[in-house]
Amino acid sequence: MYRLEDLNLVQQEAVRHKDGPLLILAGAGSGKTRVLTYRIAHLIAQGIEPWEILAITFTNKAAQEMRERVGFLVGSEGRGLWISTFHSACVRILRREIDNLPGYTRDFVIYDSSDQQTIIKTCLKECNLDEKKFQVRAVGAVISDAKNKLLDCDNFEQQAADYFQRQIAKVYRAYQKRLKNSNALDFDDLIMLAVLVFRQNPEILGRYQKRFHYILIDEYQDTNYAQYSLVKLLASQYRNLCVVGDDDQSVYGWRGADVKNILDFERDYPEAKVLKLEQNYRSTQTILEAANCVVSNNEKRKEKLLWTKNPKGQPLVFYVADDERDEAKYVTERIQFLHNSGRPYNDFAVLYRTNAQSRVLEERLMKEGIPYRIFSGHKFYERMEIKDVLAYLRLLSNPADKVNFARILNVPKRGLGGTSLARVMEYAEEQNMPVLEVVSEADYIPDLRPKARKSVLAFALLMQGLKEFADKEMSVTTIVEEILDRTGYRNLLIADDSPESQARLENLAEFLSVASEYDLKAQSRQDEDEFGMGFIPGLSGFLEHVALVAETDQIDQQEAAVVLMTMHSVKGLEFPVVFIVGMEEGIFPGTRSQLEPELIEEERRLCYVALTRAREKVYLCYAGQRMLYGRRQYNLRSRFLEEIPYNLLEEKDPSGEPPGRQYRKPKFMELRSRVSAPGVHVSAFGSPARKLGTPLVENAQEEFLVGEKILHDKFGQGIIMGVTGKGRQVVLTINFQGQLKQIATEYVNLTKLKTKESD
């Protein structure tokens, strides 16, 4: 049972509000999940049937948590409730309705981003495009972007303005054709096609509109245009739409999220009720004040001020490190110290801007024997061995799957390389047959060398055997075991006793346990209604499950380990003690953001997110020099540091006076003298606190500073945006009227122009 008295007044209002649009602006740590779950419980208590409620979150983790908490509040009353991510909701819709779109059938498969890359690569070749000029990643991003804006091939082609775009339009078309050919959808298709089905079939839309009387969307600030449109369509009949979000925590602009969706909610729904949750239950006053001060530097935001009844707490600690190793050493020492005084290891999180920064920290923690859990890098389902097994499974469930066929034809090694693969694929295309079927006809495939032919036939036999086995076997675990055995995959790994193979075997074991978990769940849920959790027992259900749930590396908050992760992935979590490392211009904010005020604002929101994860204590670290990408960088302090009032910060500087004194105005002189190595000349410059982002560089003849104007023989006038390298090998990033260029000073003649802001 739930009790409204457990909530504060605004929260209660949000829960009680029944009909009509509702916008809840929920600051960090203001109990928004609690409001959402109570609201669902309350609706059910008011007599709304659970199947009339649709709740959408962004991550599986959030959906999972919400399901658990609602289950706790309403028990079995919740049967039939839809709580899912955008993507799994769309899959469920498409499984029933996609037959209405030409060329697709309801047994479609879902391709992940690496499958997507593979296809794009072939499409680029097909269109005779130079992979240098049209990079797979970039083209993929453009296509994804288009889909997030609901532009299909035709729309995209129409609005293509230049040569580049027109070429990409061709690739987009080819790419989409290939997907259709394999009856596959990529992640972006899931949303786009769901919208398309609704747009083209009003009667289907009507059915879903009627079904979902009450719609709740979490993290609304992270929605892109396609998701926004989907929600709008579904909610347009009853307008009982409740969205929750925080514009200050919008940090996914780079993947299509549009803050405007939340900022313009009141324009879309003029009758909307707007509530602000501003009481924070998580952090100390000091931490909140610091976070508020930082984020209030943003222009485009809804004004709100978080407050708390929590104690004032301790000041944030600012540590000036010599370099990244010193930084890691400091973090490790602090953790060890605090641990010795009674804190468990899972009280700590270390946050960084880029994954590349994690290595040093990891090394140090390992050296000191502190248990840690790293949440970054390539994900579980993207590891080679897992992808290989998955490829077998997918091929068994969809014999037309060319991408996965190509992946495993020669895995493990069967002496079938690119040439043989091409011949087989070619033949399949000619005969218009599923790839997995043509291998049995290897005798008819032209131009195959006898050796390859024999190998292909052996492969055909192997797959045939596996297929027969898989068709009558319900347990995914057993199928996986059989694949590992019959292909010899496992034995090869056992035979090779390198540590990598060891790790691979462990990952496969992990995968097997995921499979058996699924088998168990599928067994117990078989009788549940179709709108329950959407479980399909057997192989195809499992494949869908892993495609949509890519989070095996889940952070187990119970595990007694320090957590290392990026500031992006920490969103939605909280820790008693938070370390933020790399508080440097060029790192955070990153070089690419420094030009664009809009991007700076997004970085600043990221800083806000990071700070507000902490319950009690925040440590901020800055390193005067840092090795990154094999180059030594000298960065100035992050501007975000300067945005935190001095009275909230306590500076620890090992090279300076004894610790404990107050942070002072930015100490440019000290910074400079500490950075400069012996024999290196550094000119004096006195910059105001505002003008930041000015790395210093050692250079015997001449030195360049960020912000300076220069004249280039060829490109003309420009402004220095970044400096890396040292001595003779200085590389400058220069902005020539908006064009960014990398210039090595060694080879080019640059003339310095007088900077007008010489203060």
Added chain:
DNA sequence: CCGATTTCCGCACAG
């Protein structure tokens, strides 16, 4: 066709 060597290039990331 395979393994070794060189070259290239770098944010963030859920589904």
Added chain:
DNA sequence: CGGAAATCGG
């Protein structure tokens, strides 16, 4: 610097 892809040589 380090991982992935391209290229080389057997």
